[in-house]
Amino acid sequence: MHKFNMNTDELKDLSKAGPEVARDETGLLYMKRFRDLFDPLKMDLAPIEALAALRYAGKAIHLLQERWGAKHDLSEGRLGVLFRLFRCGDLPLGELADDLAMTPRNITGLVDHLERDGLVERVPDADDRRSVRARLTSAGRERIEGIWKEGFDHQYELVKGMTKDDLAQLRHLCLLLVENARKELGK
Amino acid sequence: MHKFNMNTDELKDLSKAGPEVARDETGLLYMKRFRDLFDPLKMDLAPIEALAALRYAGKAIHLLQERWGAKHDLSEGRLGVLFRLFRCGDLPLGELADDLAMTPRNITGLVDHLERDGLVERVPDADDRRSVRARLTSAGRERIEGIWKEGFDHQYELVKGMTKDDLAQLRHLCLLLVENARKELGK
DNA sequence: TATTCATATTGAACTTGTGCATTATTACTG
DNA sequence: CAGTAATAATGCACAAGTTCAATATGAATA
Numbered sequence: 001m002h003k004f005n006m007n008t009d010e011l012k013d014l015s016k017a018g019p020e021v022a023r024d025e026t027g028l029l030y031m032k033r034f035r036d037l038f039d040p041l042k043m044d045l046a047p048i049e050a051l052a053a054l055r056y057a058g059k060a061i062h063l064l065q066e067r068w069g070a071k072h073d074l075s076e077g078r079l080g081v082l083f084r085l086f087r088c089g090d091l092p093l094g095e096l097a098d099d100l101a102m103t104p105r106n107i108t109g110l111v112d113h114l115e116r117d118g119l120v121e122r123v124p125d126a127d128d129r130r131s132v133r134a135r136l137t138s139a140g141r142e143r144i145e146g147i148w149k150e151g152f153d154h155q156y157e158l159v160k161g162m163t164k165d166d167l168a169q170l171r172h173l174c175l176l177l178v179e180n181a182r183k184e185l186g187k
Numbered sequence: 188m189h190k191f192n193m194n195t196d197e198l199k200d201l202s203k204a205g206p207e208v209a210r211d212e213t214g215l216l217y218m219k220r221f222r223d224l225f226d227p228l229k230m231d232l233a234p235i236e237a238l239a240a241l242r243y244a245g246k247a248i249h250l251l252q253e254r255w256g257a258k259h260d261l262s263e264g265r266l267g268v269l270f271r272l273f274r275c276g277d278l279p280l281g282e283l284a285d286d287l288a289m290t291p292r293n294i295t296g297l298v299d300h301l302e303r304d305g306l307v308e309r310v311p312d313a314d315d316r317r318s319v320r321a322r323l324t325s326a327g328r329e330r331i332e333g334i335w336k337e338g339f340d341h342q343y344e345l346v347k348g349m350t351k352d353d354l355a356q357l358r359h360l361c362l363l364l365v366e367n368a369r370k371e372l373g374k
Numbered sequence: 375t376a377t378t379c380a381t382a383t384t385g386a387a388c389t390t391g392t393g394c395a396t397t398a399t400t401a402c403t404g
Numbered sequence: 405c406a407g408t409a410a411t412a413a414t415g416c417a418c419a420a421g422t423t424c425a426a427t428a429t430g431a432a433t434a
Contacts, residue, residue: 279412280414292413294413299414316412317411318413
């Protein structure tokens with residue numbers, strides 16, 4: 001188990017990674033360097049820029065979650081498993097995989113790790129002998145119950161400056177993308 | 188080198204992973220299962236749901252890019268490196284890391300791989316002897332020149348149903364998140 | 375009912391991505 | 405100018421994440 005021990009100055013450096021953000025004449029944020037580099041391509045860049053921004057945002061959120069989780073000896077993925085089990089009770093590994101949008105093989109690994117840490121155990125699935133269910137141990141339940149609210153508060157910091165409508169619109173547009181992606185994946 | 192050979196039915200199955208999307212009374216998409224599970228927590232779920240939706244969207248885009256890239260024997264990350272070098276010319280590895288929002292150590296790995304494939308070479312940085320620059324080989328240039336437009340077209344499919352304003356708003360909100368995340372990372 | 379097809383989990387293998395330490399180089403300070 | 409601090413790339417190690425194949429089980433079909 002490694003320790004997250006970067007000092008504050010190093011954290012500051014990391015926060016420089018990614019797009020150079022500026023505000024346009026309508027007050028909306030855009031990526032300055034992106035436009036400098038890609039405008040000469042003479043293509044419709046609006047979709048490309050928006051998708052790139054989303055990917056940067058996703059990475060930033062992921063990094064923050066990993067950092068936050070590391071304080072509790074948990075990765076984002078493992079946190080996701082714990083929280084899902086906390087809300088749903090026992091779940092087949094395949095269902096966890098679907099819920100968390102990752103492969104069953106990866107869930108196997110995450111559950112292996114959580115099992116090793118004594119936070120989750122595998123139990124047979126009475127409904128389907130091919131299947132295995134993940135179940136929180138009492139230590140696991142205690143762990144997630146002790147931290148999920150703090151995790152939520154941590155996320156509220158990220159949406160500073162956004163209105164309720166902004167959040168609804170962000171959610172809608174992201175889910176539209178998910179649906180479009182599903183169509184593409186199904187082709 | 189493995190071959191991506193999943194058949195169409197398996198692709199369809201994969202497209203089920205992730206949130207169950209429904210449309211609310213205002214016509215906006217939301218995650219039905221999410222609300223069923225988390226409403227009982229009696230917390231402000233709007234930020235949590237929006238951020239979760241963004242993470243799902245980011246994953247979906249990543250998956251699609253990986254699938255698309257696999258047809259050209261390239262991962263999303265390696266594509267990012269190639270495209271950046273194509274637009275910018277030679278770049279120090281550290282600058283690539285900043286631009287692509289990942290660690291220098293990971294760029295080292297991606298460039299190793301691209302170098303092995305003959306698409307990129309390392310050249311000394313005349314301005315700083317600690318630094319190494321990545322440069323497209325002629326094969327690398329030929330590769331990216333042959334595919335980047337198709338990659339753009341591939342992305343246009345993802346934004347079907349979005350207006351120009353939608354894209355601008357999505358971009359803005361994502362970049363606001365990036366900036367908020369930077370503040371949190373700098374704490 | 376027997377056979378065929380589909381599915382759930384996981385072993386094996388690989389890539390991506392990060393944290394940490396190392397070494398050489400550059401920048402800063404006294 | 406000498407010493408100290410900071411920085412760039414990469415070796416080493418590990419976890420996350422995926423692909424593919426294997427095995428046991430469940431569902432569908434003839």
